[in-house]
Amino acid sequence: MSNVAVVAVGGNALTRADQPGTAEQIESNAAQMASGISNLCEAGWSVVVVHGNGPQVGHLAIQQEGSVDLVPPQPLYSLNAMSQGQLGSVLVRAIDTIRGPGTAVGLISHMVVDPHDPAFRTPTKPIGPFFTETEAAAMAERRGWEMRQDAGRGFRRMVPSPHPTEMLELSAVTPLLAAGKVVLAAGGGGVAVARDDQGRYHGVDAVIDKDSAAARLAGSLKATMMILVTGVDAVMVDYGTPRARAVHELSLAQAERYLAEGQFPAGSMGPKIRAATDFVRESGGTTVITSAERMLEALDPQKPCRHAHRSRASNERRSNEHRMSTHDNLARVRVVRDTYLDSLRLLVATSVMAEQGGVTWAGAVMATPSGRENLEAEGFGAESVGQAGANDLVLAVRAGDEAAAEAALAAGEQAAFEDARAESGEAAAAAPRTVSGAVAQMPDASVAIVSVPGGYAALEAHHALSQGLHVLLFSDNVSLDEEAELKKRGNELGLLVMGPGAGTAVISGTGLGFANAVRRGPVGVVAAAGTGAQEVSALLDRWGVGVSHVIGVGGRDLSEAIGGRMAKAAVRALDEDPETEVILLVSKPPSEAVAHSVLEECGSTPAVAAFLGLSEMEPPSGVRMARTLEEGALTAARLAGKTPPATSEGLRAQVEERLGALGDERRTVRGYYSGGTLCYEAQVIINELLGEVYSNEPLLPGNTVPAPPGANVLLDLGAEEYTVGRPHPMIDPGNRIQILRQEARDPEVAVVLLDVVLGYGSHEDPAGQLAPVLGEIMADGGPQVVAYVLGSDTDPQGYARQRATLEGIGCLVTETAARAAYTAAAIASRRPELTESHR
Incomplete structure (x- = not known):
């Protein structure tokens, strides 16, 4: 069936943050939502609605805990079913009021989850009322609940949020759509169920993210479009920084890279972007993240797109290619024929262009097949470089206006050739052009x-x-x-x-x-x-x-x-x-x-x-x-006959001292490495101590990013996907600084783990460059930073000086890279003894 749109609306759209959540308020909000859904139907779309239920199921849990002496408490999956029926009824009546009785149909839906999903090992979703520490301990003992402190307001029950694998009622949806019905399905993400060895399905106490459920349902239906309704018109990257900007269209590759960088934390836009990538990867369709008021505008290709995320499979070039374009930035390219620059000079030119005012992206590449492919991944199509070949230099920028773009290109060209232009004629003439010369x-x-x-x-x-x-x-x-x-x-x-x-x-x-x-x-x-x-x-x-x-x-x-x-x-x-x-x-x-x-x-x-x-x-x-x-x-x-130092000396005491400042919800490790081998070594250690680790360069097949919520993630920022059009992080820490700045907003991160590599070819003061953002990360109850300085006392940057810079702002600096990984695991797991481990 063509033109199927799956629309996901949050429970917060039905019970708003400034409302207590009375029945009258929920029905009034549903009527506004129904108007937007009706407009989609009028525009020719077959619509499936997936609603959230966070506030409502939370209210049910609070009501239940207040009456446990009168009636027996029900499991969480039953509360999910209750709220699914309640909100489904409200939305069905609201849609029928506009489009006529019998137009909308609500399905009580069940989503199958894998009982071995990593989310069951690390519950991350708070639900229900707040308890005192004493009450929480009693609930943990009596009910077997995992209780954690939530935002300093008390203790709450934490439940897992596994990934859905299928909806049991899927076969009922297509006939209803064919009959012209608006179908409400997978409400609240669906009732979580798992299959036992006898083929029976049992309820599971878990919360399925409604955007993830919508992506699963949209993919199964082979929908053309998935619309994730939120309270903003545009997704932001570099949020909270001077470089903050709206992103109006993304390719699948870009979205996955931004997720890996931590641009979209789990507590904000992360679940929506992750759901969007899941759907686009499976179906090749389009995801739009927008406000309810602007849904139709987002779907009209004739109107300027002012919405956050559209990933579209393009048939213009090769199959399964995903293109990116923006409507608020100019893209400009300059080709310099018969000019070869080595990788270091390309990195210098890239860095200079990126630093110019008004520039949002810049890259200097040779027009080799891989260089052209990298430009296309950033939205610069084949037509932008024309017939340029492997011996031709390409300078490319995106900027806010024509003047900024031209200024950046001029600066990049000057940086690319300043060394050659500075040479005397005699020296230039003497430079050999062949190996034999x-x-x-x-x-x-x-x-x-x-x-x-x-x-x-x-x-x-x-x-x-x-x-x-x-x-x-x-x-x-x-x-x-x-x-x-x-x-x-x-x-x-x-x-x-x-x-x-x-x-x-x-x-x-x-x-x-x-x-x-x-x-x-x-x-x-x-x-x-x-x-x-x-x-x-x-x-x-x-x-x-x-x-x-x-x-x-x-x-x-x-x-x-x-x-x-x-x-x-x-x-x-x-x-x-x-x-x-x-x-x-x-x-x-x-x-x-x-x-x-x-x-x-x-x-x-x-x-x-x-x-x-x-x-x-x-x-x-x-x-x-x-x-x-x-x-x-x-x-x-x-x-060799030497006695090396004790690499773990003093670390246990330092970890014990820092644990008191760490919020209980902070349980994961995020690593941001410039050295690929150090990233591998950390994966070996943390995988054994904390369980599965996810990475863009994974130690274990299948553990690639984007990672599931609550996972430990270690990224190699020196890998190709992070250095295309950008300097290597050893040479210029700028890109790593942007990525690190996102960590202060992720409430689940316990430790930010990183290396600082010294030596010939590395930045002249990498610790000094990183120190301000690391200080920001640790401020106001943020995660701890565990750092390792790779270098010698005679390196140009000075090992002792670089280490002192990091220690001076409160980083925990270790003697070896491996010891940093052990220390990160010790902090995240609240087991200081792991600092002395040699497993």
């Missing part, structure tokens, strides 16, 4: 750093190998086949191919890429993990051990496709190196078979392997396994 100028060089667009990277790396040079392949977007061929050839020539995407190496004391200033020492590091290499080398420096070499082999080297070719070569080289007494290997989750074959190359040199997620593997003789980077560095230090 560079070798002619530096005949003693032993390593070539390759940083060009991915389509050309493999060819340039082959040129370097032909010149007898080891290769640090900084470029991304190199195919697996190209990587395998390069590393096979490198093996044949006895040369290392570090990368692709290799961000860190220290060769004979010289740091390459994102490296730290670390002392020479006896530990050689082989790393298939950039910040993993930085973490262990910085720890070994601070503990007085030092490193002989750090060889970054690229994150895919230990995959089955590559087979660990460079890791094996690096291990053999370090085994033969007279300055290396201990070998430390670190990696994000590798292939177990490949990891084992790499460890067999360790020879006679003592070795430690910190392969995240693979600590239970049985290693070859002479190799010690470590669960975390911290444990790997500690073990390597001891094998």
